[in-house]
Amino acid sequence: MAAPSLEAVVALAKRRGFVFQSSEIYGGLNGVWDFGPMGVELLRNLKEVWWQAMTQREDIEGLDAAILMHPRVWEASGHVEQFSDPMVDNKVSKMRYRADTLIEDFIERLRNTGREQEAHYWEERLRQATEPRDYYRIIVEAQIPDPVSGTREWTEVRHFNLMFKTFFGPVEDTSSIVYLRPETAQGIYVNFLNVLQSSRQKIPFGIAQIGKAFRNEVTTKNFLFRTREFEQMEMQYFVKPGTEQQWFDYWLQERYRWYRALGIPEERLRIKPHEKLAHYASAAVDIEFLFPFGWGELEGIHSRTDFDLRRHQEYSGKRLEYVDPVTRERYIPYVVETSAGATRSFLAFLCNAYDEEDIPADRGTRETRTVLRLHPALAPVKVAVFPLVNREGMPEVARKLYEELRRHLRAEYDDSGAIGRRYRRQDEIGTPFCVTVDGQTLQDETVTIRDRDTMEQIRLPLCRVLEYVRERVRPPLG
Numbered sequence: 001m002a003a004p005s006l007e008a009v010v011a012l013a014k015r016r017g018f019v020f021q022s023s024e025i026y027g028g029l030n031g032v033w034d035f036g037p038m039g040v041e042l043l044r045n046l047k048e049v050w051w052q053a054m055t056q057r058e059d060i061e062g063l064d065a066a067i068l069m070h071p072r073v074w075e076a077s078g079h080v081e082q083f084s085d086p087m088v089d090n091k092v093s094k095m096r097y098r099a100d101t102l103i104e105d106f107i108e109r110l111r112n113t114g115r116e117q118e119a120h121y122w123e124e125r126l127r128q129a130t131e132p133r134d135y136y137r138i139i140v141e142a143q144i145p146d147p148v149s150g151t152r153e154w155t156e157v158r159h160f161n162l163m164f165k166t167f168f169g170p171v172e173d174t175s176s177i178v179y180l181r182p183e184t185a186q187g188i189y190v191n192f193l194n195v196l197q198s199s200r201q202k203i204p205f206g207i208a209q210i211g212k213a214f215r216n217e218v219t220t221k222n223f224l225f226r227t228r229e230f231e232q233m234e235m236q237y238f239v240k241p242g243t244e245q246q247w248f249d250y251w252l253q254e255r256y257r258w259y260r261a262l263g264i265p266e267e268r269l270r271i272k273p274h275e276k277l278a279h280y281a282s283a284a285v286d287i288e289f290l291f292p293f294g295w296g297e298l299e300g301i302h303s304r305t306d307f308d309l310r311r312h313q314e315y316s317g318k319r320l321e322y323v324d325p326v327t328r329e330r331y332i333p334y335v336v337e338t339s340a341g342a343t344r345s346f347l348a349f350l351c352n353a354y355d356e357e358d359i360p361a362d363r364g365t366r367e368t369r370t371v372l373r374l375h376p377a378l379a380p381v382k383v384a385v386f387p388l389v390n391r392e393g394m395p396e397v398a399r400k401l402y403e404e405l406r407r408h409l410r411a412e413y414d415d416s417g418a419i420g421r422r423y424r425r426q427d428e429i430g431t432p433f434c435v436t437v438d439g440q441t442l443q444d445e446t447v448t449i450r451d452r453d454t455m456e457q458i459r460l461p462l463c464r465v466l467e468y469v470r471e472r473v474r475p476p477l478g
Helices: 006-015 037-055 071-077 101-110 116-128 132-141 185-189 192-199 243-259 307-316 342-353 395-408 418-427 439-446 462-470
Strands: 019-021 033-035 060-062 084-089 094-099 158-162 165-167 175-178 205-212 229-238 269-273 283-290 294-305 335-341 353-359 366-372 383-387 412-414 434-436 447-450 457-461
Touching: 006 019, 006 342, 006 353, 019 101, 033 037, 033 205, 033 383, 037 060, 037 094, 037 205, 037 342, 060 094, 071 185, 071 307, 084 101, 084 132, 094 101, 101 116, 101 132, 101 447, 116 132, 165 418, 175 294, 175 353, 185 205, 185 307, 205 342, 229 243, 229 342, 243 269, 243 283, 243 294, 243 335, 283 342, 294 342, 307 335, 342 353, 383 418, 395 412, 395 434, 395 439, 395 462, 418 434, 447 462, 457 462
Parallel strands: 060 205, 383 412, 383 434
Antiparallel strands: 019 033, 084 094, 084 158, 165 175, 205 229, 229 335, 269 283, 283 294, 294 335, 353 366, 434 447, 447 457
8 A cells, every 4th residue: 555645634634524724714823733523533532542551551540730830840841941943044035944954854955866975964964963053054054045035044043942831810921921831741740749649559650641732833844743732642651760771662662562553564663763862861762653754753762760850859849759668768760751642643543544446336437445444443433324225114224223333332324325425435534334224134134244444245133233343443452
């Protein structure tokens, strides 16, 4: 199956109610998206499968921390000082770019034109860049043109903080500034003691959370890949110092296995170690997916040492230590983090599932079938029920079956148009099973069940339909 174009995925997402541009009737809001009827079901299923895999075990607890937090949290975490992108403006076009992205795109153009040696040189320079002046020197020395105006008149590179600011209370001054959280992890760290004491957990244990995060990205791109409002699925695993590497390896394999179990093939996944580690990290890798626009991060696995808890202990004055109940040893736990983007994963599963195939049609012709081959656990609709024709008692039997099924799982009833068109509609939203009530049903109380991927049909008694579908839409893990 060839990878689809991003344009094809975006078109299907809107046509079938997965994703809409936010505030579209007003011209839209760049980098912000709404999830439609099918999209909200897919996203909910995705989060539920993740939640089951992470929390249906004895060593992980759940949490839902508030979006607004004390501003000192973000000082302790380093976000106020360091959570920024290097930005540069072109003086002619007035366009603003991330300096590192501008340089990366320039390097890619060099490679595409066969100038590999030059590309390698500037890539090495970029790898060593840490300060705004480093990026500016590369842009000037490489004579990188503005993609819009073609000019090379640039401002100095400067840092642009990505956190959204707002005000807490009725007075808008510097003393009332709070931030929309740029990540969910800090809510876990500041609740470490609360969860530890209330759950009676022992090291090693984890805290999992799904929640919204906000980043004032200057440049959003590639549909849902980089947006200003998104959801994260994060788990922080607290371990004894000295054991962090074994838990890092364990969670890397567990998280990779999760994507494979949900249908993403090995050739579209890769594990990419970070070339440069953050100052607090002892190890870091990304699980990447091959999107239509290239490889992109799905999830980060990070060994964060004791940096986070130690910083919050320092800034809050509250001891965030663990006391071993047997040895009475006291220490600040190390943390192994798994951080996945729910929104990004949504896009990955959508791209992975999208397929077009040439199939036989009426009278010896052929047609193109568009189908979402989503894992049944993720599919927005699990089963659709059709009467073959709207007469002879078939609608009544089909409606009764539908009413029974929808009490247990998401089902749809469709009696509009030819049966082939109804199949195509369900194929495009990824419904794994379609049940048709026909003339034979009225004689022996059996129905046909059609498999989305193979289009093969079997007959089954009416009383076994629910059991058949439920067994096949269960999550593979959890």
